[in-house]
Structures are given as structure tokens and as C-alpha cells.
Amino acid sequence: MGKIPLSLLFFIFITGCKEVDKAPILSEGKMIEIKQGTVANIGKLKIGVIRIDKLDNKSDSGKLKNTLVARLSLFISEEKPEKKNLDVVAGDKIQIGKYSIYVVEIRGRVKGTVVLQVKVLN
């Protein structure tokens, strides 16, 4: 039996540990990717990624267990600022002000990323 190269084992180990949760992409909405610890602006809406965890408990929307959960901070900088912090999992749909936000992908944990589709409601 031939030896398995160490680099291959390492590759298997790395790819085997990759943490990604995905949901199908919707036909509408601007796609944005945000790194943990940073903020993206969509018009007056600011979305910050506070942290990404792998948790056993339910998300705020009551979906899925034992999955990647991203805690987002949403802020609308209007005359009456609106702020909301919440946990989301891939496939969640949330709304703040006139913005609808769909969670497409959550990847990694510390210094991971969250991919969202944001649509401005009429």
C-alpha cells in the first residue's frame, strides 16, 4: 500500500473542516459580502457582522440547529435612526425599514464572511 503524502492529508483535513452554510440565491436583490468585524453600506442601511458561531441553539427566526449562526448589527442612519442586532442562519429573510435582507451564505467563524441579498422594498 502506497503512503499517503502528508500534504494530501493536510489538504483533506483543511477541506474537511471548511465551515460553510449556503442557501439558494434569489432572483432579486443586490448581493453583498461582508467580512466579520466590518460594515457594508446599502443606501442608508449599514450592516455589520459582529460574529459568526457554530451553535446548537435556534436562530431568532426559529430555524435550524447546529449550524453557522451570524450575528448582524443593522442600522439605518435616518433622522430617526433604527438599530437591530440579531442572529441569522443561511436562508433567513429579515426586514428593517424599507430593506429586505436574505442570508445566502455564512462562511468560516472569526474573520469569516456573510453573503446577503438586499432588496429595497417599495
Next chain:
Amino acid sequence: MRTKFFVVMLTLSIILFSGSLSPDDNQEKIMWGDEKYCLEFKYLTETQPILKDLWDDLKAEEQKNKINDVKEPARDRYNEVKEYYDLMMSKWDIEETEKYLNSITDESIEVVRLWLGEKEALQLKKKKDTLKYLVEEAKISDIDKIDFKILEKYFKPEVISNIKGIKIEEEQKSKILNKGDNSFFKEVKKLSKKKLDFNELAHTYDGANLKGGVIETNKPNKSDILKGKVATLKGNWGPNTIKHKEIIDQPKTAENPKFDGVEISGGAKYKPVSGYLFVKNNTDPVDIHHNDINQGQLGDCYLLSSVAAVAKQNPDFIRNMVRQNPDNTYSVDFYQTTTGEKVKALLSNSDPKYKKVTVTVDNQFPLDKDNNPVFNGYGDTSPDGKPEVWGMVIEKAYAKLHGSYNEIDKGGWPSSAMEEITGKPSSEWKTTSIGIKDIAEWDKKGYAITVGSSKDPPNKDVVARHVYYVIDVDPVKKTITLGNPWGFNHITLSEEEFKKNFDYVFTNPIK
């Protein structure tokens, strides 16, 4: 008569006999450590330390024999130690550094202390600590432009020149030229073909001996942090935290700093922004306010929190730091120092010297398709609709200073960023070693204060591995209000919560 004679003879015999039993009764004993036998006693101390306690019990003859026995090996050992010390304290090249640095152990320093003296042992320790510190530094930063003046006594000139990028200082150049000595140039030229990378050297020594390789200092307020803890700090904040490159000269390029390595949703382009540096409005009665900082998609919380912390304590400092020029460009002052300068400061228990570097940038910024900044956003809006831009100007100038936005996206230290902003040395504290009371005192003194969150903060609204700045401290209620450089999601915590969620506090006196 016969009896009398017998008694006299017996007495005489006893006297004579007892005399022959103790022939050295009149021989003087040797005191342990006698200067006359200095080397012999050093040898005995090193090889038979227990002898010191038994020495006085030995007879004079036995003492003498011991001294005679070690006379020759003691001289040999002295020469050996002297040779070792001379070699260790000679100016090394890179290969020698690689070969010899690990041989300076605590034990060898003790041997030098015994044989050559306290002064020599301290010099050897200083060399070891300095090089270890440099090697540690080299592992986390590119020190290709380091000021090696402090190390001239340790390294051969070609090594220093080579690490500097074969830039020989003008002064040295003229000295050599005046002497008509070209051998130095030849040597440098020869070595220059083989690019010396100090990082390679660092990895060579990536062993147990270098753990926590931080130079010891007599400064009481820093030593606790410096001993081993700085190494833990490195790599905490940002995606690929690095310590900043040391830049001695302002980048000569007139180009805008690149951001092609930063992931930006929807892309971005440089576009001109017509704005004002500082804007006052209803929500911001003081034109320069920490809430003008609004982090975007760049991982530079360490910089923006530092800027916000300085703005909160001393708005006029920011006003003097950033200027708008008549040609629509902006000039920003930063301060930089070198690792060599820092080593020198540590060794002399003083503050490092900083060099002022002014960076000029134009009025173009990375904007998305809707013309919104993708990195630090606008501050307030003036009555004529133009945005306040001082935050994004500082961020752009800092990116230019460090080569690109890509570079500053890699994370960093708020202590370094604050030093680059103020030109004053920062201090770093573990939250376990200080309290709200201490932070309140620093706040009262006008210090810029930033704090670093832990990897997994128990409070789920605290951003993991993120740098915040201190907005307010209440020593009576024992609460602390922290500003998030995002411009929102600020947080107030009790002392207990603060210590659970944050690992480090960074302070800078600004003035």
C-alpha cells in the same frame, strides 16, 4: 635515677612523635576565594561547588593539593571562557548569528559572570536579548529598512548595510572613501548578490529558546506587559494581523493607494469627492467628533478606533494633523520610529524618537456604483450638502503610508497606530491587571484609550477581535462606554462585563 631518665625520654619521645604526626601544624591554611589562587577557586566553584562548604575542614596540605591539582585546568578554562566571550561579543555576520545566538544561554552567561565578571555577563545578556528581540520582530514584520545603529557593535557593517537594502549611509560612505578603502564596498557588493532576508534568520531560530523573545526592560510600567505578553498580542485583530512595516520615508509614488486585494461587494473605483475636511451641524456641534468615524469594508478597526480615540480627547490634534491644500489635495502628518530606535529606548529606559512623515493625497476615494465610500464613510453633511471627509482622508493617507489599502486591511495594533498618529509611545495593559478606576484616570489625563475584544466574547453584541475606543468611564457606577468604529453599535458595560469581553487596553498620552 633510671626512672627519672625513662620519664624524660618518654616525654621527649611523645613530643617528637606527636610532632611527626602533625607536620603541617605550622603550615597556614588557605582561605576559600584567596585572590592569590583566583583562577583555581573559580575552577573549583564551577566544577566542585560543594567544596566551598567543606573547605575549612580540609587540612592545609589537602587544600594545597587541591589548588595544585586544578592549577593547569583552571588556566585552560579561563582561556576557553575568554575566547568564547570574545567570539560572542565580536561583530557577527548572518551565518555567525545563526550559529552562535543559541549558544548564549543562561548557563553560559553565568559562566562568564564567574570567570570574567558582572559587567561582561551583562553585556553578553544584553546582546542576547537584543538579538532575540530583533528575531522575534523579524518574524512578524519586514525589517528591511530598520535602523541598525544600535546593533553596529554586534553586527559586521556589511550585514547592517545588506539588511538596510545595501544602502550605505552617506556619512559612512565618505568615511570609507576618504580612507581609500574599497574592500568594504567589495564585500557589500559581494553580499548584495545574495539577498539577505532577516525573516529567514528569524525562522531559523524559531525554537523554544526564543519563546516570548522580548527584551527585558527596567521600566516598571511596561515590563510586565513586555515580558512575554506582547507576543500574545500579535495577531489578535484583523484577518491576517501583521505588525506594520516600518517606513522611514514617505512613499514617493503619486499614485493612489491600491485596494485590489480588498474584497468589496459590487466593486469600487476612485472617484473625486467634493467635501469639507470638518463640518459642524446640529448633531455635531464640535466639528471634529469621534462619531465622524464610520468604518466600512476595510479591516482597519485598529486604525479608526485610534483616530476616534484621539479625536474624542483632543479634536485640535486632528485639526493640526490634517490640512487641505489650495490644489484640492490633503496633507496628513504621521510619526514613525524604527525597531532599532525602540530597542535603544528599551535599553536606555527612555522613549523612542519618532520622525514626522507628511503624506499628501488627492481628493479621490474608492466609491461604489452609487458613489458611496466603500471604506471609512463620510462624517457629517454640511448645509450645502457636501460631506465631511477628515476620517477618510486620514485612512487614505495611512494606506498610502503603508503602501496600499490592501496592507492596512490585514489588521494591526492600535498601540502602533496611536503612536503613528501622535508620535508618542503607547502602553499596553491586560484587562486582568487594571480596573475601571485606572481607565478613568487615563481618561481624565486626556489619554487616547482603545480596547481589544477577545476571540469569543460572552456578550454576543461585542464584536469579536475588534478594537473599540473609550467614550466614557464612570468610576462611581463602575461602567465603561465603548465606541465602535463602525459609527454605531456602541456599548456600555460594567467592570465585570468589560473584563470578561475585552483582553487588552491601549493608552497613548497624545501630547
